[in-house]
Amino acid sequence: MNQNRTGLPAIPRQRTATPSWAAPDPVDRLAEQCGDFVAAAVHPDEIAALLESDGLSDEQIRERYGVRNSFALAEELYARVPRRHQEPDGPLHDPWRVSLRACLLRGLVFALPGFAYVLGAPLLTGPPGALGLPAGTVPLLAGALFGWTWNQGLSHRAYAWLGLGDRPAARRCLLVGAPAGALLGALTALAVAGPADGTAVAFAAGQSCYLGASTTLLVLGRERALLAALAPMTAGALSALAHPLPDPAGPILLLGSLAAVMLLGLREVAPSLRELNLLSGAGAVDAPRLTGSLPYALFGLGTGALVLYAALGDVPAGEEHSALAAPAAVALTLSMGPAEWLLYRFRSGSLAGLRTTGTPGAFRRATLRTGAECLAAYLLVLLSLGLIATALWPDAPGLTAVRLADVLLLGVVLWTGLLLQSFGAVLGTAAVCCAAALAQTLALLTHVADPHGVALTVYATAAAVQALLVRTLLGRATAHR
Template identity: 50%
Template sequence: MSGPLRLLPGDGDSLPVIPRPRTRTRARPSWAEDPIDELAERLVEQVAVAVHPYEVAALLESDGLTGDQITARYGRPDLFTLAEDLHARVPRHYPEPPPAPDPWRPDHLRCALRGLVFALPGLAYVLGAGLWQGTADVSGLIASALAAWAWNQALSHRAYLRLAAGGKAAAGRTLRIGAPAGALGAAATGLVVSGPGMGAAFAAGQSCYLGAASVLLVLGRERVLLLTLLPVAAGAGAGAVQLWQLPAALAPVLLSATVMLAVVAAGHAIHAALRSAPEAAGITPKLLRSLPYGLFGLAAGVLAALAGADEPRSVVVLTLSMGFAEWLLYRYRSLALTALRESTSGRGFVLRAGRALAYCLSAYLAVLALGSLIAGVRPAPLLGLGAVLWTALLLQAFSLAWLPAAVTLAAAATQASASLASLPLGPAQLGCCTAAAAVLIAAACRLLGRPTAHR
């Protein structure tokens, strides 16, 4: 077959074009559309967060759908079938919960005020330097201060416990008895060590002030305490800038004025606390719970006194840093709470909590290093002491008190023994504080790396 085959008659050789029927796109009739799509679009936000079709069923029922409407309009036999269909059509979407308020957000002004009231009392020793003479008076002052620090640390802890359990009235009752008893005991300690004289009188004033300051700090009267320090600050400041020569008889007057103002303010604060409305009586905490805090206060005082014997200006730097140290304690608790909220595994939380600890401790040590450079003291012993004190305070903030008390007591006893043996204070302090800091940091990483510690 060599030629084309004609299938139809015609003149051309090509195949004829067969006309095809014209197609027209018609809109889908309304009766053919699935009304469940419209329902899913209308309820998409509520259905997307449902974790079970029963929640969707409850939503539809609250929307007023009846069994007849479900059958006639949506073509489903019952409510639960329609709910399962909607739950399957809408993808799950669970929005993040709104950020919760941070209960550990640092109060910058309060921390700054507390830093001032921690640092300014040191001016009293500058102002009253000529009032005591000989090593006996100095020993009496140190012994009185150590007794006051130990007692007031334990008293403050117990007062805070009573404040949480029974309100300000319960804390006021504790402070009304504990503060005078501690001041009397510390003053008696100074008198026994130094004997009668101006040194014993200064120790008595120091004891009264420390007891009153503890009362005001527990009851949140930092501003009042700062005002009581104005006489001492004004006298020491005027002498420092050499505005005028301070008469020798004026120093005891200014010191006594500060002590009297602090005592009167503490008495007024206790009276106001006792008159406050009593809260529901809670369980009275045992005295033994406050013992490790007192032991830590004694050990910290011994470490600070030994550091001051070797480098007096290091104690000034340490005292000035206390406000920032307290701010960092709040900052760590805030960072740990954020880590607890964002972590999805135990290992992740351990890493985040460890980073928070490293960040806060490094920040505090950086401030101490800067202060040591400005004051011209050796930074290594001061950094070791600062690491011990800050880490111990951090563990105490989580009610882990016996371990830091035992470690700091061991460091203080070892360093005191080295001092009595006439060994160099600098290397002894560096070795003791470095070892104690290593133990406390390791304990903090282990104990605070558990999520249950941050509840």
């Protein structure tokens, strides 16, 4: 050490630069810049997502702030800024508030096509078909399952185009996809049909055309037009339940409503017909990936199969009417309107939880409580619809405790599946629903001694797994931002 003449250590010359201990902390500066967002964050992961969206790499974070990555910086910001929620100047904006009437209308148009099987019952008479099911059931089931699978994926892709603000591309997607799905659905029904299933194949072909056209109308927001097109067929089916109609009346009403729906669907996509290249936009840089719609298609396959098995459980083998028009299926399809509205209510409740809670645990509890309330409300609606449908359906079997448990557990599977799908967590719920449908199929093919017991076990297991997925995936605040 340098010493002066007295032998004491020399006093070092003061530096002109500001010493490091006096320099402003860059983390504090960042906390001031992002104060409102950081204060309202329920979990550090929300802050990390903001940092990454601003383009901060881990290397930049290490150089500027002296921490290892975005998650470490987010935890530091979360610890330094007290929790608070900024009060809005005006009324709170809730993007998830929707009209209950609109959701009920969609549920109605989901259910009304079931009346087509009432008018089409004379076309489906005969001895039991494969697996002891009512005549014509197998081609109808095959066509319906393919149609639900295809059109679920198609509607997701069209909605993806709408989300990008490209309505013409959504129309082009539907213009190409809906007819292709109708053709493939009819060929699927034909492939599994027996020698005596000619009229059933024709009915399945009409069913496939309806599914494609109605998907077009629903995606483009034309529910009221679809309801009007179904009105004559619905009125005829209700009359047929009270008094038999003349022989040609049923097919005429069916064909009339089908033609109306197809014409309305064609009118909605007609602007795309004027374009020379129907597939234009498919190669755009920001075009939705085709593979992104596959999980949604599989979800449609799994849930569709589960609903059909619920309907089959209501129809004794050998009955000469379609198994697709059973009380359980009617209740489940009618319940889709209230189910959709309750999904919006859950999103609204989770948004309120983000504003009113300050810790991850509090947010998780608030979110799960909201989800439990919405699920309970849906099951109450489903129970009411099931009891009404059973009471009004001609010659319907009684709703035993086992059948009631089947329907309610299936309701849990469907609603939690739709909830997970609405948050983009579709892979998990698609896997669960397809596995449950596969288990039901194996039970049917192997003629198990207690099919209702198998169904109860399958539905309970699927419901428990999906409830766990909801708790795990949707209990995090980052899933709701």
